[in-house]
Amino acid sequence: MKSILGFKILDSWQSIFSTYLFIVLQHILSSKFGITNKELIAGGLFNIIINLSILILIFNSFYQKEKRFIYLWLTAMIPLLIILPISIHIIFSEIKHVISLII
Numbered sequence: 001m002k003s004i005l006g007f008k009i010l011d012s013w014q015s016i017f018s019t020y021l022f023i024v025l026q027h028i029l030s031s032k033f034g035i036t037n038k039e040l041i042a043g044g045l046f047n048i049i050i051n052l053s054i055l056i057l058i059f060n061s062f063y064q065k066e067k068r069f070i071y072l073w074l075t076a077m078i079p080l081l082i083i084l085p086i087s088i089h090i091i092f093s094e095i096k097h098v099i100s101l102i103i
Contacts, residue, residue, distance in 0.1 A: 015061035016076050019054055023083065026050045037101055044098035051087045051094075058084055 001009045010018065026047070033043030058080050065073055 010057070010060060010064070012061045012064040012066060012073065015057045015064065016080065019057040019061070019080055022050055022054050022057070041098055041101050044094045044101070047094045048091055048098070051091045054083070054087050055091075
């Protein structure tokens with residue numbers, strides 16, 4: 001299946017693994033942003049983009065889920081369902097933080 005832009009749409013397992021990869025990258029890279037105003041804005045935008053990507057990948061894994069390995073899929077998805085509200089909170093708090101830095 002192809003997306004609107006012509007790229008291949010990830011299946012459920014690829015979305016789950018990509019989500020875990022983004023979570024690890026977020027925890028590694030988000031502490032590396034500096035202390036100047038421009039660096040803090042860049043870090044905030046990075047956190048907004050990576051958390052939006054995490055949300056999209058979680059929703060895609062629901063949409064693309066297979067019926068065969070439902071118990072294994074649920075085992076992999078439970079931690080992501082716990083992270084879902086945290087990711088939403090990070091998005092809104094980073095938007096607020098970036099706006100306060102710009103103004």
